[in-house]
Amino acid sequence: MKVYLNGHIVDGASAQISIFDHGFMYGLGVFETFRIYEGHPFLLDDHFQRLQKSLHQLGIAWSYDKKKVCATLDTLLCANGIKDAYVRWNVSAGVGPLGLHIGDYEEPTTIVYMKPIPSFMPTEKQAVLLQTRRNSPEGKQRLKSHHYMNNILGKRELGQNNGDEGIFLTKEGYIAEGIVSNVFWVKDDILYTPSLETGILDGITRQFIFALAKKENVHVVEGCFFEDALLEADEMFITNSIQEIVKITMYNGKSFSFYGGITEKLQKQYEDGKTKLWSKGELG
Structure with a gap:
């Protein structure tokens, strides 16, 4: 290299x-x-x-x-x-x-x-709840910094299975984020995701999802949610800038269906922009 x-x-x-x-x-x-x-x-x-x-x-x-x-x-x-x-x-x-x-x-x-980039990148994963809790940011807002011990502890708890993602809760029990991802889910055609108040990273792909959702007239709700929200969801996916939008097919025994849903619409819009966009603002 x-x-x-x-x-x-x-x-x-x-x-x-x-x-x-x-x-x-x-x-x-x-x-x-x-x-x-x-x-x-x-x-x-x-x-x-x-x-x-x-x-x-x-x-x-x-x-x-x-x-x-x-x-x-x-x-x-x-x-x-x-x-x-x-x-x-x-x-x-x-x-x-x-x-x-x-x-x-x-x-x-x-x-x-x-x-x-590896020749194969998974478009689907399973997710599990981590016992390791998400730590608080070092400052007012989490930076994408060298402080990665919490992520490493979560990864070690998850083990070697790259087909899974671990989901952190905050110390209060709110849904936070994945080990290397932001978390989204759909219920009754509304897109949900944890707010920055939970101490998560404001991912660039997370911000791009907001812009895509607005373009597709999908209502987005940010907030503090307990794990039950995932177990009652219709769809669930995670995002980061390398893996893009990854469907979660199962979370702690709960399976999800995606055919014709919001996740696939967002994936299509993402695919259309990745060889030409410099900023989410170009979506208008």
């Missing part, structure tokens, strides 16, 4: 960062994962506007330059010999003194990882 590291394309096996990088030492870093379809980085503007906002909250100097970002991605695609890719764009605080630092970081470390 060829990666981008602070302005250079290098072999991943030989790439190095300082042991004093505060992204490594204290978790001060955020990232975006997204897909490139036939050379097009889907929803790039939405991803990088969130990245820039998150870095600003952490006091890390970085600004989105779309032209430079696209040039970097094109160079990395060429170096890896691919046109369709999984991308992780990672920005950490950079080198700092030993000890907690309260000032701004002016020289962040930027790493861009890229790999081919």
